[in-house]
Amino acid sequence: MTPVLVPAVIIGVIVVVVLVVVFSIARRYKIASPSEAFIVTGRKGKAVTNPETGQVSTDLSGQRVVMGGGVFVKPLVERVHVLSLSSRRISVKIGGAVSKQGIRLNLDAVAIVKVGGSEDNVRAAAQRFLHQQDEIESFTQEVLAGSLRSIVGTLTVDEIIRDRAAFAAQVAEESISSLSNQGLVLDTFQIQDVSDDTNYLRDLGRPEAAAAARNAAIAEAAARREASQAQAKADEAIAESQRDLDLRRSAFKADTDRAAADAEAAGSLAKAERDQEVLTSQERVAERQAALTERQLDTQVRKPADAARYQAEQEAQGRRNAEIYQAEGAKATAIAEAQAEAERTRLATAANAERATTFAKADADAARVAAAAAAEKVRLEGEAELARRTAIANAVRAEGEAEAAAIRAKGEAEAETQRLRAEAFERYGQAATTQMVVEALPLVARELAAPMSAISDLTVISTDGASALSKGVATNLTETLELVRRTTGVDVGALLRRAGGAGGSAAPAAAPGSGEVVTAASADGQA
Known part of the structure; x- marks a missing residue:
């Protein structure tokens, strides 16, 4: 193996070891859900002697109980066990339970049971039901059935039936100690049904049922009677209200009809009065128009006729006066000429005949001029008088024409007034x-x-x-x-x-x- 590969192998081994350790730790770390409890075992318990009783028991404090949390289980030396904390619904049915009166009863009840939430309850339940948790239901049924039978024997049927809550509380109190010793807790216990095989309960309830039926019938009849009375009173009140309403409506209608009739009559009479006032005004206007027409007629007809007649009379009188004035002027001229001729004759016989003749001619000329002037004056006065009388005649004729028009208008106005009066009489x-x-x-x-x-x-x-x-x-x-x-x-x-x-x-x-x-x-x- 080359020196370069040695570090790589070491690192790989370390990584593998770390992964194995992490995986092992992850597998050994357990987390409990809210409805379960972990019991970690592996430590040896110690023997403990009860000083009062001298009884020797094992100290279970070495067992760890985890609820709703996590725990690391040491490999090889510790083991984890799971116990369900969920509630269990358990039906309890017993038959032939003898009551205090010796009546056999059949009871149906329901109980809600679960493992207690304390470590002691979990340890106690784990010791008894860890590998047979389904036995919790059968154990609880037996305990509750025994408690039911024992409590039923101390109560009468009436007490069991009438106060089921107290009955259930006594049963729960009776069985709670037995259940707690097993690490169980009774959350709820209720009596669902109580029956018998001899119809005792049915017969027991007959008097009360009959009394209840009788009371119900009486109450129903009373309620119906009260309802009928209330309905009658309500109908009577409704009828009275309707009667009052009808009376008020009739009164309102009568007042309305009376007011309408009054208004119609007042309207007709007022219209007739207005028409009468209109007719009266029209009559006054017609009278004024008639008076004006009368004056126009007098001015345009009668007075023009009188003026024409007067004008003719004045013209004739003017001509007659003019003729008289002319005749008087001619007479005066003739007299003057005769006097002048006589004077000439007289002077002719006188010694100064020539001078006398001259004076006579002068006097004759003067007399002739005076006569002509007097005749012209008379003619001018006649013409002036004729013009004045002609103007008067024209004025009289105009006044006559105006009076004629007034008379004609008055006649027409009277005719229109009579026509309107006739229409008013026909209308109203x-x-x-x-x-x-x-x-x-x-x-x-x-x-x-x-x-x-x-x-x-x-x-x-x-x-x-x-x-x-x-x-x-x-x-x-x-x-x-x-x-x-x-x-x-x-x-x-x-x-x-x-x-x-x-x-x-x-x-x-x-x-x-x-x-x-x-x-x-x-x-x-x-x-």
């Missing part, structure tokens, strides 16, 4: 008629009381006293309304009653009319 009928009747009642009452206004002194001979006078007026009014109904077919009283019954809004409309009738009648009666 009853309301319009009632409105007219209400407006006419004060006038009727005033006319009925008018004859009494002319009486200065009045002596009433009646047992009714002065009230007979007002009764007479009322009687006359009633007879007049009856006469109107017979002659025209219009029942004023029925109209007023229908207007008053149509709604709350119609009554106030009729009330003022009635008030006016009473007031007018009273005033006329006092007169």
Whole structure:
């Protein structure tokens, strides 16, 4: 072997040895799961003498117990054993267990048992069940069955049946010492069923079952009765609520219908009043238009005619005056010429005839000029008078035409008013008629009381006293309304009653009319 290979071989051997050691250690190191315990054995136990009893036993402290951890098991000198700590469900059934009363009972129970979690319990269980762990169930069944039989013998059937928890606790307490000596722990013990072969339990429960059935029937009947009473009360309350609701609905509907009727009547009457106001306004406008048309007609027709007539008269008068003025001027001219001629004649006979002639010619010329001026003045005055009278005639004609147009417009407005009034009567009928009747009642009452206004002194001979006078007026009014109904077919009283019954809004409309009738009648009666 060469010197180079020697170190390599040594290193390889060392590595192999290390791996073998590590592998051996890994195999010998054991880790316990949570549900198991390791018991490591290999050390020799010591003999121990109990000073009280003098009994000699072996000290097992040399055995190592590992739960939920790890342990290194020395090779060749130690060995590890595994003991399961898992719980075991064990069914316990016994038959013919005799109770304190001598009744044979069959019992079914269930127990949860496991190996105790202390090292002493693990060592004790390992000594007894390590290689026969399945025997734990059979051992536990035997122990619990014996405890059951012993406890059943101390109890009555009622105590066993009625308080199973106490019964199970006594059984567990009875068996716990036996199980703990074996390293076992009883987690839970419950009695599942208790029966017998002689029907004792069935007969035992019959009175109570009958009483329970009777009580249940009574309770059920009482519950049904209470439920029926409660249902009846609920139905009664529902009926009362429904009745109150129906009454309130009826009242609301009546109020709504009444308000709707009032609104409709008020709307009709208000519309009739508005239409009446419109008609009144239209009448006033028509009257103003008629007055304007009358004035236009008077201005455009009558006054133009009067103006034309007046103009003709003035023109004739002007021509006549002009002729008179012209005749007077001609007369004055003739007189002046005659005087001048006489003067010339006189002067001709005089000594200074030539000078006289000259003066006469001058005077004649002056007289002629004066006559011509006077005639022109008269003509101008005649023309001025003619122009003035012509202007007056034109103004009269224009005024006549305006009065004619006013009369024509008034006629047209009256015709339109009558047409609108007719349409209003046709549209509103009853309301319009009632409105007219209400407006006419004060006038009727005033006319009925008018004859009494002319009486200065009045002596009433009646047992009714002065009230007979007002009764007479009322009687006359009633007879007049009856006469109107017979002659025209219009029942004023029925109209007023229908207007008053149509709604709350119609009554106030009729009330003022009635008030006016009473007031007018009273005033006329006092007169």
